[in-house]
Amino acid sequence: MFLNHKAAIELLVQAADEIGFDRYTILNLRGMLAANLLPDPDAAGRLRRIPVTIGGSAYDPLEVPQLLEAGFQMFLAWASAIEDAFEQAFFAMAHGMGAGSPPSSRIEPQLTGQLVGQLN
Numbered sequence: 001m002f003l004n005h006k007a008a009i010e011l012l013v014q015a016a017d018e019i020g021f022d023r024y025t026i027l028n029l030r031g032m033l034a035a036n037l038l039p040d041p042d043a044a045g046r047l048r049r050i051p052v053t054i055g056g057s058a059y060d061p062l063e064v065p066q067l068l069e070a071g072f073q074m075f076l077a078w079a080s081a082i083e084d085a086f087e088q089a090f091f092a093m094a095h096g097m098g099a100g101s102p103p104s105s106r107i108e109p110q111l112t113g114q115l116v117g118q119l120n
Contacts, residue, residue, distance in 0.1 A: 001037065008032040021079040021092075023072075047072055 008029050012019060019025045031045020038044055051063040062068050075095055082088040 004033050004035055004037070007035070021076055021088075023076060026076065 011028065011032060027045050027047075034044035036044075040050075043049075047065070047068050049065055052061050054061070062071065078095075079088060079092055082091055
């Protein structure tokens with residue numbers, strides 16, 4: 001898991017001119033964070049296509065792939081619309097989506113910092 005975080009942070013630093021709150025960047029970050037950690041290796045870096053349950057909870061996460069896609073697009077649009085870097089980082093941390101969300105919610109705020117040159 002440490003190496004996955006290292007790879008994700010290296011992507012942020014090395015591809016600083018090419019990254020943003022877009023589908024390509026977010027899914028690549030999530031793919032790096034989830035590499036070799038999921039039962040289905042093809043699931044890393046993709047939006048979830050299978051139902052999930054949360055043990056001991058009455059909450060049922062969305063299962064319909066089209067709704068997950070729409071929610072992801074909405075997340076990207078909202079994150080991109082936030083102009084303040086700190087607010088954008090908090091939004092990304094609080095609203096991670098999909099498998100690998102806890103690690104993603106720690107890396108995606110760094111994307112905001114990279115975009116405004118605060119990590120260099």
